[in-house]
Amino acid sequence: MTEHPPETVRAVEHELTALLRRSRAVSSEIARQVHPSLEPNAYGLLLWLRRTDSVRLTDLAAQLGIGKGTLSRQIQALEELGLVRRDPDPDDRRAWRLSLTAAGQRRFDAAREGRLDRFHRTLEDWPTRDVEDFARLLNRFNESYF
Structure with a gap:
């Protein structure tokens, strides 16, 4: 195990905090577009x-790291907005499978285009190799963080 200098770890924390703060603001904006x-x-x-x-709700809750009760309430709200639907799981009649409705897909895709456009503008001056490395390192961080 490598011992990293404390100032380096603090710099990572600072940059991630800034990224997450900005991401929440952008997510609010995009959520309203959906x-x-x-x-x-x-x-x-x-x-x-x-x-x-x-x-399945249980699989999604595990993937997201949140409780089934919390996720169930969020899904119910999305169902009421006509964005998500529950269908019986053909492999287990006690379970449900969640998916976006056609309207949910359309609205999500349209809103997501704006977010992707923002990423394209932010990264347009970066060399392709840097963008690939950034994606790979973010994935590595996300996979090992939780």
Whole structure:
């Protein structure tokens, strides 16, 4: 195990804090584009649902690291907004599979384009190799952090 200088670890913490603060602000803005009543933290949930197509609530809760009760309440709110639906799991009649509705997909995709455009503008002057390294290192950090 490598012992990193404390100032280096503090610099990582500082930069991640700044990134997360900005990300929350952008997520609020994008969440409102998906639906005016959407909670800001729901954007990440919609992103996971968009990526997986269909997922069981228990699997999604484990992936996101949140309790089933909390997730169930969030899903219920998304259902009431017409963005998410529950379908019976064909492999387990006691379980449900969650997915975006057609309207949820359309709204999410339209809002996500704005976020991706912002990323493109931010990274447009970066060499491709740097963007690839950044993505790889963020993935490595995320995989090992939790």
